[in-house]
Amino acid sequence: MKKDRYIYPAIFDNGSDGISVEFPDLPGCFTCGDTEEEARQMAKEALALHLYGLEQENEVIPNPSKLSDIPYKNNKTVVFIEVWMPTFRHEMEA
Numbered sequence: 001m002k003k004d005r006y007i008y009p010a011i012f013d014n015g016s017d018g019i020s021v022e023f024p025d026l027p028g029c030f031t032c033g034d035t036e037e038e039a040r041q042m043a044k045e046a047l048a049l050h051l052y053g054l055e056q057e058n059e060v061i062p063n064p065s066k067l068s069d070i071p072y073k074n075n076k077t078v079v080f081i082e083v084w085m086p087t088f089r090h091e092m093e094a
Helices: 036-056 085-093
Strands: 005-015 018-022 030-033 076-084
Touching: 005 036, 018 036, 030 036, 036 076, 036 085, 076 085
Parallel strands: none
Antiparallel strands: 005 018, 005 076, 018 030
16 A cells, blocks of 8 residues: 555664665665765665555555664664655656
């Protein structure tokens, strides 16, 4: 079922060469950025694109994990990323 708003946890991994981002609930959804701001923006774009692809393929969109269910270690931070799909869908279909 398509929703207008999605919020998923992302794991930000701070490394010497930047910040890598992965979404534990969405296998294959990865991105990165040089700064926190860039990593957050790239995470929003990656999340929206990944979810749009699942919608287009009529795939099941998994529920987001609870914060307490996400394992992470040193140099990693869990950040919730929100996307508003109507605007993204419009841009993709224009």
